[in-house]
Amino acid sequence: MRSNEIKDKALSLGATVIIDNAEGVISIDTYENHKAEIDGVAYELGLMAVDDAPAVSEDIDKPLFTDEAVIDEIQRSVNDDVPFWEKPDIEGEQLSLFGDPEPLTTSKPAPQKSKSEFSAGPVVDGVQVYEALYAEIERGTGFVDGKIRVQEFYEKMRSQPNHPTTQELADFLKKEYGTGGHSGDGKITLVDYNSKGLVFSFENGEKFRHSWFNVATAVESKLRSNTYLSPEQQAKWQAMKAERSPEENAEPYKVEIGDRFRNKATGVVSEVTVLTGALPYYTDDCTVKRRSGAFEIEENISYDKLLSSGLYEYIGRAEPEKEKSEPVKPEPVAEVTPETEKPDIPTIKNLSQLKKAIKPGMMFEITDHLRPECIGERRIVTGVSTVDFTSRKLDENGEPTGKDLHMEFDRAKNWTFDGGELTSRLDNGDMLMSFHFIDSLERTKEPERETITPEISDTDEAITDEISVPAPTPDKGDNFTITDDNLGDGGAKTKFRANVDAIRTLKALEAEKRPATAEEKETLSKYALRPFCKRVLCR
Incomplete structure (x- = not known):
């Protein structure tokens, strides 16, 4: 029977089924998501829901069709001749044995993003907001001698390496400005200070906010260029400093040999070795050394980058090394025997390794040279820098003689390293110098009688x-x-x-x-x- 089929289907879906044989009614209690499937089975079996069964009219004289129903049917017949693609207002429908037809798809309105209270900038209502910020900085903090207190804070903190940071300055400005504001100029109707920053309100109703970090960045640029205070404020500040004791007036921190700084991004530690750059007149730079794998690298870095860029942090000072003495003249070698331990000769494969390996006191022999008279000379290294090294000729007794000659690492662009032989050539291919390091002069005494x-x-x-x-x-x-x-x-x-x-x-x-x-x-x-x-x- 058809009723058994729909009963079995409902039971397979976990529904509760009650059958009234007297009335011929099957009651099914199931989940909402199973309703469509059961309706489909009922439709295939030709069953009708009780709610959809037509009611029997008690008035037998009532006409079967009203005039309105006839007009609607005629109109519907006319509309049936119109293709469905010309009816954009008609939605697809899913027939159901229970209740009204439901739309196949329902469009949900896209969620609207909350609109920010502040404009994006940098131009709002025709005003360049960063130019307005610098004008506001020139105006001051709103309190008497406020700008002088900012200048004092900056100079006092600069007596420590890597201070003040931009965030430390931002925190100080936040306290100095406090909460308040004043009326603006031009299209800026109001300037407001609060815990979030400095807010401009404009005539067109828009607002723009500078965070305290952005304010500190602009203030710091003027402090570093010594243009934060006006000439009158600068004179007043100098007079205040003159009345104080020297101990109360903090001086900017000066980098010293042995200072160590850590790169915040890489964690690499650099130690200051020389207070100038590669050449003595590079006074804005200092020379630092750092480890890179198994090698030690020397490089130049500016004081501004070490102290003010925020990339480095001061971590202390290394123990001072003993001052390097002048190169010691090697003693004449009297005799070389197999038992004598020879110093190690470094293995050099590229120019970078040569710069790290060469040290004062090392000896080398010239096997080829731009000047033929230099071929066969044995020389001792007397000095090394980041750009060149100097050497002096050794006489037959092993004594340095003559003047120091400079050999610039970058003068010869073409270097070759063949085993222990180091060869440098000019751009046109001409030989500049070919040499190899030696252990000693390898001489013995004359046989005595x-x-x-x-x-x-x-x-x-x-x-x-x-x-x-x-x-x-x-x-x-x-x-x-x-x-x-x-x-x-x-x-x-x-x-x-x-x-x-x-x-x-x-x-x-x-x-x-x-x-x-x-x-x-x-x-x-x-x-x-x-x-x-x-x-x-x-x-």
Whole structure:
């Protein structure tokens, strides 16, 4: 039966079903969201809701149709001939067995955003609000000597590094201005001070508010340029300071060597090392050092950025370092033995590492130079700065001689770092200088002649003549074993340079009359005469 089908459907949806067989009525109590589904099943089965059943008229003589109903039906028939797309006022409808038809879609009004009480600016009612702000600052705080108190606060706080901050100045201005206001000028009808800031009211009913932080930013710019006080107020302020003791008049904080500042964004700590920039006349900058990974970087930074930008905070002072003494002249090297511990030579792969590694007292040997007479010189570094280093020539006894020569890091734009060989060239490709660091002068003493006095014989005859016997010949050491698997590789230029290095090393050994060290043996082993050498020499 059809009633059983709709009953089963209602029960499957969790509804309560009551069947009255006498009246032929099924009562279903279900959720609102299941109503449409049950109505659809009832429609398919041809069932009708009780509320929709037509009532039986008791007046049998009453006409079935009234004139109005007939006119409405005729009009509806006429409208049926109009396509639906020409009826924009007709909404789609969902038929229901219960109650009135419901619209398929209902449009909800979009929520309206609350309109701000204040205008966006910067021009309101024809007035530039920031120009009006500076004019209001010139007017003062509304109290006697208010601007002088602001100036005093600023100077007193500047006796501490990184103070006052903009927020500290904003808090002070908020208290100094207080709550109140005054009538405005021109199109500004009222100027109001409150806890939020400074508010301008205009003739057209609009308002604009400057926060106290914005007011402090504008005031700070005038304080830093020393234009906040008028000439009359400035004279009064100086007279007030003259009446005070020197201790009461705070002086701006001055950065000192050892001061440390932390970058608020990155957390990196920078320590002041020099009170000028790269050159002595850069007085607006100071030199700081900071760590970057495994390296220590030196850079210039302005005092204004350290103290007034708000990017850095003062965190204290490092313990003072001992003053650096003048470069100490190296003592002449008397003898180099395998047991002697040699200083480490830094591994340098780029110009930045060279600037960090080079120190006063380091020695290097020039292998190629713009001036040929400098080739073969051994020099000692006498000074290092962020832009260059100075060196002085060493004589055959290891003593510095002559004048200091400057080598600017950036003079040669083209640097190459081949193992321990550092080469700098000019923009046109010409050689400027090629050099490598050395451990020491690697010299030994000249072999001394021993004086032997013979023993007195048993006879009364004494031998008084001294016999000179040459000292033993220095040990030449063990045989050298070649361990370089790439020996002989490279082009003609590489092999030619290796031969030149070998010849120079041999000449130095012969002049110094000493055996070769392990490093020099490695250099000598790279010498080889090949047909390419003949071609190069012929050219």
